[in-house]
Amino acid sequence: xxxxxxxNSFYGKAHVxxxxxxxxxxxxxxxxxxxxxxGKTTTMKSIMQMVRPRSGSIIYKGHxxxxxxxxxxxxxxxxxxxxxxxxxxxxxxxxxxxVGRQPPRDGCTTWxxxxxxxxxxxxxERRNNRGKALSGGEQQMLTIARTxxxxxxxxxxxxxxxxxxxxxxxxxxxxxxxxKSEGLTVLLSEQNLHFAQAVADGVVIIEHGTxxxxxxxxxxxxxxxxxxxxxxx
Amino acid sequence: xxxFIAQILTGLANAGALFMVASGLSLIFGVTRxxxxxxxxxxxxxxxxxxxxxxxxxxxxxxxxxxxxxxxxVGLIGVIVEICVLRPVYSAPELFQLVATFxxxxxxxxxxLMIWGPQDLLGPRAPGLKGVIRIMGEPVPQYDIALIxxxxxxxxxxxxxxxxxxxGTLVRAxxxxxxxxxxxxxxxxxxxxxxxxxxCALAGLGxxxxxxxxxxxxxxxxxxxxxxxxxxxxxxxxxxxxAYLAAVIISVLNVFxxxxxxxxxxxxxxxxxxxxLMFRPFGLLGKEEVAGEHGQVGxxxxxxxxxxxxxxxxxxxxxxxxxxxxxxxxxxxVVLVTDILxxxxxxxxxxxxxxxxxxxxxxxxxxxxxxAYAAALFVTYADTPMELALVLAPICAGLAAIxxxxxxxxxxxxxxxxxTLAFGQxxxxxxxxxxxxxxxxxxxxxxxxxxWASDNSVYYYIAFxxxxxxxxxLRQAAHAPFGYAMRAARDSARQAEAMGINTKxxxxxxxxxxxxxxxxxxxxxVFSKGSIFPNELETARSFDALIVVFLGGVKTLxxxxxxxxxxxxxxxxxxxxxxxxxxxxxxxxxxxxxGPEGIVGxxxxxxxxxxxxxxxxxxx
Numbered sequence: 001x002x003x004x005x006x007x008n009s010f011y012g013k014a015h016v017x018x019x020x021x022x023x024x025x026x027x028x029x030x031x032x033x034x035x036x037x038x039g040k041t042t043t044m045k046s047i048m049q050m051v052r053p054r055s056g057s058i059i060y061k062g063h064x065x066x067x068x069x070x071x072x073x074x075x076x077x078x079x080x081x082x083x084x085x086x087x088x089x090x091x092x093x094x095x096x097x098x099v100g101r102q103p104p105r106d107g108c109t110t111w112x113x114x115x116x117x118x119x120x121x122x123x124x125e126r127r128n129n130r131g132k133a134l135s136g137g138e139q140q141m142l143t144i145a146r147t148x149x150x151x152x153x154x155x156x157x158x159x160x161x162x163x164x165x166x167x168x169x170x171x172x173x174x175x176x177x178x179x180k181s182e183g184l185t186v187l188l189s190e191q192n193l194h195f196a197q198a199v200a201d202g203v204v205i206i207e208h209g210t211x212x213x214x215x216x217x218x219x220x221x222x223x224x225x226x227x228x229x230x231x232x233x
Numbered sequence: 234x235x236x237f238i239a240q241i242l243t244g245l246a247n248a249g250a251l252f253m254v255a256s257g258l259s260l261i262f263g264v265t266r267x268x269x270x271x272x273x274x275x276x277x278x279x280x281x282x283x284x285x286x287x288x289x290x291x292x293x294x295x296x297x298x299x300x301x302x303x304x305x306x307v308g309l310i311g312v313i314v315e316i317c318v319l320r321p322v323y324s325a326p327e328l329f330q331l332v333a334t335f336x337x338x339x340x341x342x343x344x345x346l347m348i349w350g351p352q353d354l355l356g357p358r359a360p361g362l363k364g365v366i367r368i369m370g371e372p373v374p375q376y377d378i379a380l381i382x383x384x385x386x387x388x389x390x391x392x393x394x395x396x397x398x399x400x401g402t403l404v405r406a407x408x409x410x411x412x413x414x415x416x417x418x419x420x421x422x423x424x425x426x427x428x429x430x431x432x433c434a435l436a437g438l439g440x441x442x443x444x445x446x447x448x449x450x451x452x453x454x455x456x457x458x459x460x461x462x463x464x465x466x467x468x469x470x471x472x473x474x475x476a477y478l479a480a481v482i483i484s485v486l487n488v489f490x491x492x493x494x495x496x497x498x499x500x501x502x503x504x505x506x507x508x509x510l511m512f513r514p515f516g517l518l519g520k521e522e523v524a525g526e527h528g529q530v531g532x533x534x535x536x537x538x539x540x541x542x543x544x545x546x547x548x549x550x551x552x553x554x555x556x557x558x559x560x561x562x563x564x565x566x567v568v569l570v571t572d573i574l575x576x577x578x579x580x581x582x583x584x585x586x587x588x589x590x591x592x593x594x595x596x597x598x599x600x601x602x603x604x605a606y607a608a609a610l611f612v613t614y615a616d617t618p619m620e621l622a623l624v625l626a627p628i629c630a631g632l633a634a635i636x637x638x639x640x641x642x643x644x645x646x647x648x649x650x651x652x653t654l655a656f657g658q659x660x661x662x663x664x665x666x667x668x669x670x671x672x673x674x675x676x677x678x679x680x681x682x683x684x685w686a687s688d689n690s691v692y693y694y695i696a697f698x699x700x701x702x703x704x705x706x707l708r709q710a711a712h713a714p715f716g717y718a719m720r721a722a723r724d725s726a727r728q729a730e731a732m733g734i735n736t737k738x739x740x741x742x743x744x745x746x747x748x749x750x751x752x753x754x755x756x757x758x759v760f761s762k763g764s765i766f767p768n769e770l771e772t773a774r775s776f777d778a779l780i781v782v783f784l785g786g787v788k789t790l791x792x793x794x795x796x797x798x799x800x801x802x803x804x805x806x807x808x809x810x811x812x813x814x815x816x817x818x819x820x821x822x823x824x825x826x827x828g829p830e831g832i833v834g835x836x837x838x839x840x841x842x843x844x845x846x847x848x849x850x851x852x853x
Contacts, residue, residue: 074418099406
């Protein structure tokens with residue numbers, strides 16, 4: 001469904017991603033693992049064309065999307081959930097969902113406000129609150145809910161478990177599995193191996209912008225030395 | 234009591250157009266982060282277009298239809314400007330966008346001159362609303378009442394659009410995080426264009442609505458710009474209720490000012506603004522602007538290095554040619570080059586704080602004109618000799634800079650720029666309205682050099698030494714540790730603070746130093762001309778300096794004086810053409826889009842390409 005082929009990305013003169021190559025098959029969950037600053041977010045932004053790769057290409061459903069503007073990428077069913085909980089703090093929960101809303105897409109669930117509230121009951125009670133009044137966990141839920149409103153076929157989840165309470169982390173894991181069961185493809189980035197183990201089928205490990213391992217979760221579990229070398233467990 | 238109420242009503246009526254223009258500006262800034270200087274021009278276009286439409290559309294329906302159509306047409310002109318001029322420069326630093334919109338002002342000014350001619354147009358009165366009604370015996374024009382009623386409706390419609398519709402939700406979301414809105418599938422480019430249409434249409438509407446009260450003339454664009462900035466800043470950037478509140482405050486204040494203190498109407502407005510910003514730095518209803526921590530967009534600026542031997546040789550040769558000028562050329566050239574030198578020092582002083590300190594000031598003419606007026610006042614009232622006046626001019630300008638800088642530097646970015654503009658306007662209004670002391674519009678005359686310096690060649694040498702000395706001193710400061718601290722405060726104020734640099738103090742010193750140098754240029758100016766008029770304090774004068782700094786090259790060390798020399802050199806030739814503003818505006822826009830490095834930057838690039846200059850290691 002998504003192929004990342006020989007992607008190199010830069011911030012100014014700093015070479016941040018070095019020849020990334022991996023695939024995400026339809027209906028699977030792939031975890032992008034690595035420490036802080038390894039290049040996980042840049043990989044996601046390169047896929048979304050929020051950072052333009054200087055070389056290489058991103059193939060999504062057979063289209064080379066490398067030169068597309070971000071909004072066109074999003075309109076073709078790639079939903080991005082940013083890491084810094086970039087919700088619109090001045091807007092209410094309902095208005096945040098409105099910004100994410102897109103027309104229905106063939107073969108994808110058409111989400112409504114009520115459906116995302118079923119998925120995240122906490123948000124339902126706070127639908128008329130402004131974004132800035134939400135807790136960290138609720139904000140994280142809202143970023144996911146907002147992206148779902150675009151009826152994506154594929155979502156990019158940037159560190160969904162970062163900085164939120166353990167109870168909510170568990171809820172996140174359940175949500176991801178539920179989305180997968182509904183046919184969504186997921187690429188998520190994580191520092192937390194335990195969380196990844198709970199949801200992922202495939203794993204990509206990156207360090208210093210270079211990928212060090214690509215395989216299934218069971219491949220990784222069979223090689224504890226790699227796990228210990230690149231991930232803080 | 235009747236008079237009191239009548240005046241409040243007049244103020245409320247005047248607030249209408251002001252609110253519409255200000256809310257448009259505020260809206261555009263909120264989403265695109267562009268301070269649209271050309272907004273006053275769209276207001277002016279609204280008046281002209283409305284005037285022409287009213288000539289052909291008859292009756293009451295025609296009148297109101299013309300106003301509505303004028304708004305739409307001006308909105309569409311705004312769309313053209315957005316697509317052709319602003320789209321290419323959205324990712325450029327703020328200053329580039331400002332300069333681009335300034336180019337638009339010049340183009341529109343000459344277009345209006347071409348189409349509607351130089352004479353002021355008297356606006357037609359509204360059919361059916363030509364009379365007055367008496368309120369407690371005082372006459373109030375019916376049209377005023379109509380405006381008082383219409384404005385809240387426009388404000389309400391706007392409020393509804395922004396808070397209750399999907400478009401409005403997207404606009405508000407984009408105001409906060411454009412990149413994220415785009416990642417959610419919204420085409421930013423069209424959102425920007427839409428907002429620009431709305432903002433410009435509001436300005437056009439405002440211009441057409443005030444026709445029966447004020448007519449149309451070619452000065453409207455700048456006249457309203459000052460008040461609009463004041464309104465937006467007092468109300469708070471991006472706040473619609475704030476814009477309405479501030480428009481009412483300013484308009485009512487103006488009406489009372491005209492009655493009770495006609496000498497101080499202009500000053501009053503800016504004083505209110507300063508007071509508000511002292512207590513609420515982001516306006517009455519505004520929110521804190523979160524300045525980006527990303528620094529400047531585009532290629533990183535090169536470190537500043539001392540000039541190489543070749544450049545030094547070139548400069549020495551240039552100085553020699555200038556130094557011997559009176560020996561081989563006529564009086565005309567000597568006077569012209571004196572003017573050029575003075576303008577170079579003025580521009581270099583602005584360039585110093587703008588390029589090195591990142592302090593974009595819209596009111597630098599305050600110190601140029603301030604220095605000039607200080608010298609002229611000392612000569613007129615205290616018979617001060619030229620030598621002493623030339624010392625007092627920079628000192629007075631420096632003192633003014635300390636006070637103005639202290640207030641302005643409490644804000645940053647756009648608010649800083651607007652505050653400097655307001656202070657510039659404040660000084661201009663003082664000179665303009667305090668006729669007893671400053672001579673008002675007639676200025677101060679008979680300010681001539683001492684006898685020994687009265688010969689043009691002798692005065693040329695005075696200007697030559699002081700100006701080149703001043704420019705070299707500014708350059709020296711950029712190379713000194715002080716210059717390092719300025720650049721640190723410019724590029725990352727927080728990190729500079731964390732390293733123990735008192736950024737605010739550094740900026741205040743830089744601001745003051747730039748003020749002193751501008752004051753020196755002003756002092757030299759007044760003795761070379763023998764007179765001084767308020768237009769040397771005008772915002773247009775500040776913009777002259779901004780434009781030459783920009784054309785010369787912001788990110789270079791010598792851009793200021795090079796741009797000034799080039800511009801002042803060709804100005805005499807250029808202004809002989811009837812539509813020179815059009816040509817200048819267009820060239821500014823082209824430079825912004827195609828050659829943002831300016832003259833010096835482009836020369837440097839060319840020099841490096843042809844192997845005349847070495848490319849520094851870190852720029853390869």
